[in-house]
Amino acid sequence: METLSFLMQGFAVALTPESIMFAIIGAILGTLIGALPGLGPANGVAILIPLAFSLGLSPTSSLILLTSVYAGAMYGGRISSILLNIPGDEPAMMTCIDGYPMALKGKAAEALAISAIASFIGSFIATIGLVILAPILANFALKFGPSEYFALFALAFATLGGITGKNQFKTLMAAALGLMIASVGIDISSGVQRYTYNILELFEGVDFIIAIVGLFAISELLFFIEKHAGEGLKKVTVNKLKLTMGDIIAVLPTSFRGALLGFVSGVLPGAGASLGSFISYTLEKKVVGDKGTFGQGDARGIAAPEAGNNGAASGALVPMLTLGVPGSGTTAVLLAMLISLNVTPGPMLFTQNADLVWGVIAALFVGNLVLLLLNIPMIGIFVKLLSVPPKYLMPIVTLVASVGIYSVSHSALDLYFMVGFGVIGYILRKVDVPLVPVILGMLLGPEMEKSLRHALVLSDGDWGVLFNSGLSIGLWTVAIMGLLLPVIIGPIVRAKMAKSKTATE
C-alpha cells in the first residue's frame, strides 16, 4: 500500500492550482497540436521544451505541462481521422476505418464523442497500470549493473524500428549517427576533446533540444513547401451531438479490452501505439464477430483503436520513467525534457524524485479528466481550427520554435545550428532514414558510453563481462530478436494493416 500513499502525495502536488492550470493549458495545446495538420505530437512537444525551459518552470510544472500536451495530442489526432479520413498520426490510422463512415452517415459528433470517451478509458486504465507496474519495474531495475544497462540501451535501439519497421539497417544507421553526434565535445571521464576541431561552441557538445526542433520542425516546413501542401484540408461541419447513455454503455466492454491490450503493447519494447490500436481493432472484430458492422461505421470500431492507442501512450511512459529508455518518438522527446532539467530518469527516479514522478502520474489522471471534459463541449472549436490552412500556420510555428530556441541562450548561432539540423533532417527523410533513433542516440549516447566504460573498467578490459549475467544475456537475446523479427513477420503485419485499411475504401 506504499504505492497508494505515494499516489496520494502525488495528487497533493497535482491538485495545487498551479498544477491544474498547467494541466489545462497543456491539454488544450496538446489537442491543438494533435489536431492541426503538420504538427505531430513529438514535434509539438519539442517546440514547447525550450519555452518551458526559458520560462524557468520547475521540473514538476514543466513535466505536468508536457505530459498533458502528450496526452492531449493523442486525443487530437483522431479528429482528422474521423472527419477527413486522414490520420493525424500513424496510430490514428485504424480509427479512420469506422470513424469516417460514421461521419459520412451524419454522425460525426457521436463518433468524436465516443472516441473521446474511449480515449479517456484507455488512458485511465493504462495510467492505473503504470501506477502498479512502474514501481515493480523500478525495483527490479535496481539490480542492473553497467553491463546490463549497456545491453538495455542496445535493446532500446534494436527494437525502436518496431515490429512494423521497414529497414532495420536504416534504424541502425540513424542510431549510430545520433550516438556519434553525442560523442562530440570534451569527454567527461578523460578530458580529451573529441571532434571539437577547436571550435569553442562545440566543447560542451551539441544541444539536443536544438537538434530536435531542427530535425522535426524545420524539416517539416521544407516538406510542406515542397509538396505545395499550403492550402490544407477541406472545410467540414459537425452535426449536433445526440448521444444516449445506452450508446456509451455499448462501447464500454470494447474500451476496456482495448485499453488493456494497448497498455501491454505500450510497455513492451518495439510494439508501440500503432500496433496497440491495430491489435485492439482486430481482436474486437473477432470478439464481436458477425453481429458487428465493422468498416461501415460501427461505434465499437472507433472505441477499440482509440482506447488502444491512448492505452499504449500511457504504457510507453513505463519504460521511459523506470529505465530511462523511451520506446517512441514522443517519449524520447519527454526524456530530452527530463535530462535538460537535470532529472535523471531510471530506477533511482522513484526514490530520489518521488514527489516529481508521482506528481506527474497524478497529473496524467487530472489531465485526462480535463481532456474528456474539454473535448465534448469544445469539439466545434477544434474542428474550426482544423481548417486553418498550413500556409498561415507553419510560418507562425516556425517563428515560435525559433523564438523558443533563441530565448534560451540569446545566441544566433543556436539558430544556425537549428537550421542546419533542419536540412540534415530533410535529407535523412528523403532517403528514408528515421529521425527518432537519431534523437534517441543523442540522448542516450553519454549514458551508454559511460556504462560500457564502467563495465570494462570493472572487468579490467575483459569484453566477456557484457554477457556474463543471465539478465544481460536475456536482454541481448531480446535485442537480437528485435532486430530479426521485423524482417520475418514485419511484412505480414504490414500487409494485414494495409488490407484492413483498403478493404473499407
Next chain:
Amino acid sequence: MRLNDRVFGMLMLILAVVYGWEAAQFPEPFGGEESVGPETFPIILSFFLGASAIYMMLKPDPDEAWPVLPMLLELISVVVAIMIFAWAIEPLGFIPAAVAIVSYLAWRMGASIKMSLIIGVSSSVSIFLIFNNVLELALPLGLLEF
C-alpha cells in the same frame, strides 16, 4: 532508380571511416593508457555506421524523388531566409526580422501578398508582446528602440 541510397550510403561510409580514423588518433589521456579510453566507443560506432552504410549501398530502397531545380532553389532560399532572420534579430530587432520571415514563408507557401503581410505583422507583434510582457523574456527591440 535506386541512386539515393547508394550515394547516401557512400557518404556515410566515408563519414564512418573518417570518424573511426580520427578516434584512433585521439591523444593519450592524462594518466596513461587504460583498457577503455575515449576512443573505444567511437570506434565501435564507426563499425556499426560502416556496416549499415555498406548494406544500404548493396541493397538500396527505391528512390523518393528529389525536388526539381526551381523547387530546390526555393527550398534553399527558405533556408537562407531563416539564417538571415537569425542574424537580424539583434541588429534589426525582433519585430522587423520576424515580420519579414513570417511574411516571406507564408508567401512562399501560397498565401497572397496582402494576407502574408497581415499574418506576418499580427503574429510578430503578438508574440513580441506575449514574450516581453506576459512571459517576461526580453526580445531585442533593435531599430524600434528609441
